[in-house]
Amino acid sequence: MEMDKLMNESKIAREKAYVPYSKFSVGAALLSEDGTVYHGCNIENSAYSMTNCAERTAFFKAISEGVYTFKALAVVGDTNGPISPCGACRQVIAEFCDGSMPVYLTNLKGDVLETTVAELLPGAFSKEDLKL
Ligand SMILES: O=c1ccn([C@H]2C[C@H](O)[C@@H](CO)O2)c(=O)[nH]1
Numbered sequence: 001m002e003m004d005k006l007m008n009e010s011k012i013a014r015e016k017a018y019v020p021y022s023k024f025s026v027g028a029a030l031l032s033e034d035g036t037v038y039h040g041c042n043i044e045n046s047a048y049s050m051t052n053c054a055e056r057t058a059f060f061k062a063i064s065e066g067v068y069t070f071k072a073l074a075v076v077g078d079t080n081g082p083i084s085p086c087g088a089c090r091q092v093i094a095e096f097c098d099g100s101m102p103v104y105l106t107n108l109k110g111d112v113l114e115t116t117v118a119e120l121l122p123g124a125f126s127k128e129d130l131k132l
């Protein structure tokens with residue numbers, strides 16, 4: 001799949017955001033190895049800290065379906081520059097993706113920052129740290 005298509009999928013995912021508190025909608029589109037695209041949106045809660053970001057929603061949907069191998073991620077929000085995933089999402093992304101996997105951070109104006117999982121979270125805590 002071309003990356004502009006994946007970025008467009010993230011905009012479609014964004015339309016489902018449940019954001020009565022922040023009114024800040026975010027969408028994510030996670031491309032799996034077999035070509036399936038998992039949509040994620042942010043899902044807020046009156047107990048604010050229970051909010052789930054768009055990125056983690058997309059990952060948890062895929063993982064819960066038994067899908068663990070990913071090729072790319074696109075994220076979009078109505079930000080001035082390319083959206084910047086929060087720390088919690090960076091850690092979840094690092095858990096399930098190779099450091100070299102491309103991540104496309106975008107906004108509604110069409111700005112695109114192409115980065116990688118490793119660039120998003122240098123020094124991520126990982127399973128190696130657990131000495132398993
Ligand atoms: O990368 C991001 C940044 C923020 N949010 C959500 C969390 C909250 O619902 C709203 C404002 O922080 O945006 C995401 O889903 N992803």
Ligand SMILES: [Zn+2]
Pocket residue numbers: 053054055056085086087088089090
């Ligand atoms: Zn997040």
